[in-house]
Amino acid sequence: xxxxxxxxxxxxxxxxxxxxxxxxxxxxxxxxxxxxxxxxxxxxxxxxxxxxxxxxxxxxxxxxxxxxxxxxxxxxxxxxxxxxxxxxxxxxxxxxxxxxxxxxxxx
Numbered sequence: 001x002x003x004x005x006x007x008x009x010x011x012x013x014x015x016x017x018x019x020x021x022x023x024x025x026x027x028x029x030x031x032x033x034x035x036x037x038x039x040x041x042x043x044x045x046x047x048x049x050x051x052x053x054x055x056x057x058x059x060x061x062x063x064x065x066x067x068x069x070x071x072x073x074x075x076x077x078x079x080x081x082x083x084x085x086x087x088x089x090x091x092x093x094x095x096x097x098x099x100x101x102x103x104x105x106x107x
Contacts, residue, residue, distance in 0.1 A: 004033045007040045014041040018051050064091075064099055072099045 010031040017027045024042075028035045045051040064072070068089060075085045082100070086093040100106040 004037070005031060007037055007044065010037060011041045011045060014038055015045050015050055018042060018045075064095065069099055069103070072096055073103055073105065076100055076105055 010033055013031050014027055017030060018024075024035050024038050028038045031038060042051060042053060046053050068091075071089070072085055075088070076082075080088075082093050082096045085091075086096045089096070097106060
């Protein structure tokens with residue numbers, strides 16, 4: 001049974017590949033380790049000042065307000081599709097779907 005390399009063993013590979021602009025998934029594959037281990041190595045390398053972490057472009061959505069939830073309910077009951085509601089409220093379709101599920105309007 002072979003064991004995966006430790007975070008310390010992966011750090012030189014992670015540092016080189018990350019600074020080359022390689023994706024974390026590719027680095028993990030080359031290290032023979034998980035993405036979680038690569039992220040731990042990156043955290044340590046960043047703390048040492050040896051890599052500058054790239055930040056994702058993820059937009060975190062705020063929670064639905066009670067008013068939005070009520071609007072979702074009304075629009076859905078009046079025949080609007082999940083897509084139409086999502087566009088109108090500028091929210092992901094998944095957010096609308098889960099709101100409807102919590103309201104008991106979707107299975």
